[in-house]
Amino acid sequence: MFILKNIRYKDILHIKSLHIPPRRITCIIGESGSGKTTLFKLLNHMISPDEGEIEYKGQSVEDMDPIQLRRQVIMVPQEPVVFGETVKDDLLAGLRFAEQPEVDDKQLKAILAVVNLHKDLADSVQYLSGGEKQRLALARALLINPDVYLLDEPTSALDEQTEETVMERIIGHIKKQDKTLVIITHSSFVANQYGEYVLKLKDGDLSVIKG
Numbered sequence: 043m044f045i046l047k048n049i050r051y052k053d054i055l056h057i058k059s060l061h062i063p064p065r066r067i068t069c070i071i072g073e074s075g076s077g078k079t080t081l082f083k084l085l086n087h088m089i090s091p092d093e094g095e096i097e098y099k100g101q102s103v104e105d106m107d108p109i110q111l112r113r114q115v116i117m118v119p120q121e122p123v124v125f126g127e128t129v130k131d132d133l134l135a136g137l138r139f140a141e142q143p144e145v146d147d148k149q150l151k152a153i154l155a156v157v158n159l160h161k162d163l164a165d166s167v168q169y170l171s172g173g174e175k176q177r178l179a180l181a182r183a184l185l186i187n188p189d190v191y192l193l194d195e196p197t198s199a200l201d202e203q204t205e206e207t208v209m210e211r212i213i214g215h216i217k218k219q220d221k222t223l224v225i226i227t228h229s230s231f232v233a234n235q236y237g238e239y240v241l242k243l244k245d246g247d248l249s250v251i252k253g
């Protein structure tokens with residue numbers, strides 16, 4: 043899906059070679075500040091490497107329209123922003139960004155159930171907690187149904203029990219759609235339980251822990 047060769051980005055990353063396989067769950071672990079989010083930003087073309095080549099489906103990311111790429115490769119950041127005034131506004135904003143048709147309320151409610159977010163569509167997004175915003179952003183991404191999900195610590199604000207429930211459900215959903223999932227996680231539980239391919243980022247490069 044993604045192939046990286048001889049990447050250098052500032053003095054943060056110098057990745058000799060990396061292959062992120064399609065339709066699998068890849069987990070990326072590593073100490074705080076090791077460059078995990080920076081790697082995601084490279085994959086999503088929010089930043090460009092100083093040296094090296096990143097290919098997505100055989101095409102150089104540099105040659106792709108970044109907006110088109112981000113419709114296929116959705117990054118959910120650690121502290122996501124929310125859009126509009128209500129839960130429904132937020133979910134529909136994602137579909138608009140992806141230039142996809144609106145869906146009915148029944149489908150919106152179904153996606154909230156996948157992420158275990160017990161809010162009404164008319165509820166305000168203003169007072170959502172950090173963990174609720176994370177789940178809303180996950181729901182927004184799931185609705186768009188991209189080829190690749192880049193989830194940056196998607197459950198960092200959740201308690202252990204909720205984390206497990208949410209991970210089980212979103213992974214089940216993404217697997218059913220046969221999509222590619224890359225998760226940055228501090229949780230060894232998440233990496234061990236769900237990672238089919240686990241990579242550790244250290245000193246700017248990645249080593250394979252599992253897979």
Ligand SMILES: Nc1ncnc2c1ncn2[C@@H]1O[C@H](COP(=O)(O)OP(=O)(O)OP(=O)(O)O)[C@@H](O)[C@H]1O
Nearest residue numbers: 052054072073074075076077078079080081120226
């Ligand atoms: N554009 C930039 N210019 C200079 N330094 C940067 C830039 N972006 C990130 N950094 C630094 O690079 C390092 C890696 O940051 P990054 O956010 O990728 O780490 P991380 O592994 O995701 O950390 P965490 O687990 O704490 O979220 C940090 O020291 C950060 O301050």
